[in-house]
Amino acid sequence: MRLKKGFITHESEGEQILVSSDTKAFSGLVRSNSTAAFIVNQLKSDTTIGQIVDAMAMEYDAPRDVMEKDVAKIVDQLVSIGALEGEVR
Amino acid sequence: MEEIKFVVKLAGVPIGVAALYGSTRQFCREYLTKETPVFSVCITAGDIALERQKADSVNCYSDAYLETLALYRKIAAGLLEYDTLLFHGSVVAVDGSAYLFTAKSGTGKSTHTRLWRELFGSRAVMVNDDKPLLKVTKDGAVAYGTPWNGKHRLSTNVAVLLKAVCILERDESTHIAPVAAREAWPVLMQQSIRPSDPVKLKQVMCLIDGLSANVKLYRMGCNMDLSAAKIAYEGMQ
Numbered sequence: 426m427r428l429k430k431g432f433i434t435h436e437s438e439g440e441q442i443l444v445s446s447d448t449k450a451f452s453g454l455v456r457s458n459s460t461a462a463f464i465v466n467q468l469k470s471d472t473t474i475g476q477i478v479d480a481m482a483m484e485y486d487a488p489r490d491v492m493e494k495d496v497a498k499i500v501d502q503l504v505s506i507g508a509l510e511g512e513v514r
Numbered sequence: 515m516e517e518i519k520f521v522v523k524l525a526g527v528p529i530g531v532a533a534l535y536g537s538t539r540q541f542c543r544e545y546l547t548k549e550t551p552v553f554s555v556c557i558t559a560g561d562i563a564l565e566r567q568k569a570d571s572v573n574c575y576s577d578a579y580l581e582t583l584a585l586y587r588k589i590a591a592g593l594l595e596y597d598t599l600l601f602h603g604s605v606v607a608v609d610g611s612a613y614l615f616t617a618k619s620g621t622g623k624s625t626h627t628r629l630w631r632e633l634f635g636s637r638a639v640m641v642n643d644d645k646p647l648l649k650v651t652k653d654g655a656v657a658y659g660t661p662w663n664g665k666h667r668l669s670t671n672v673a674v675l676l677k678a679v680c681i682l683e684r685d686e687s688t689h690i691a692p693v694a695a696r697e698a699w700p701v702l703m704q705q706s707i708r709p710s711d712p713v714k715l716k717q718v719m720c721l722i723d724g725l726s727a728n729v730k731l732y733r734m735g736c737n738m739d740l741s742a743a744k745i746a747y748e749g750m751q
Contacts (some may be wrong), residue, residue: 431710431712433712433715433716433719435716435719435720437699437723438696438723442699442703442719444703444715444719445710446708446709446710446711446715447710449710452704453700454699454703455699459618460703499600
């Protein structure tokens with residue numbers, strides 16, 4: 426799975442903002458803190474939940490099951506706004 | 515079809531235009547220049563067809579009208595290189611300072627700036643009633659008149675320092691208060707041009723950062739009484 430083409434991120438005042446270039450697809454905006462932004466950034470190329478958690482483990486000192494939950498939550502949110510393409514796994 | 519060529523000066527930038535309809539040149543007549551263009555845009559039948567797809571399907575627009583929309587879209591994409599943003603709102607200037615009211619269509623932006631003209635008379639100048647250009651700098655923003663000025667065709671070929679951006683909502687009473695950049699940001703994004711090119715979309719977001727950081731921002735609930743204009747003006751001093 427990966428972010429669909431047309432979903433663009435922007436850093437503003439310490440937060441990441443995600444928007445779509447096609448407002449018919451998604452007209453809103455997603456604000457992410459640094460952890461969520463890390464996950465969104467991983468999704469800029471094709472990846473899996475397991476691979477994202479692996480990347481997080483290099484960056485953050487947190488239990489794997491907590492990180493898995495974090496990733497699943499962000500992925501769910503991105504799926505709900507139609508921002509991901511490919512198989513969600 | 516013979517190309518119609520002219521140079522239009524918008525937000526201080528001379529832009530070469532190759533269009534298909536003579537009416538487009540006429541539409542731009544108050545902004546024509548003899549200066550050498552710094553960039554050029556060309557409208558094709560394909561651009562007009564694309565504009566028809568984007569337009570609502572209820573109304574049947576002429577190709578000549580759709581060409582003006584296609585032209586502004588292309589010009590606005592080019593002007594991002596010049597830190598200039600196409601923004602949706604009604605801009606009125608009083609005593610040399612511009613005030614921009616933005617809101618979803620139908621909220622009453624134009625109605626509110628009409629109240630300003632009633633209140634201030636000749637002190638109030640309509641910069642642009644619908645789609646002004648905003649040149650964003652580190653010191654603030656300058657609002658420019660353009661031919662794309664809404665259904666009442668209200669605009670003036672001027673450049674005025676933007677004193678405030680006000681997000682307008684309808685309410686039974688009128689009240690205005692400053693709003694933080696973070697809170698205003700999504701509305702500013704919603705009301706800005708949305709290029710399909712990711713690089714240009716990033717430029718738009720950088721300009722919104724500049725606009726929200728360097729121009730005073732307000733949120734106003736307002737009714738349609740003349741007093742709403744006075745409360746708005748005083749609230750932004």
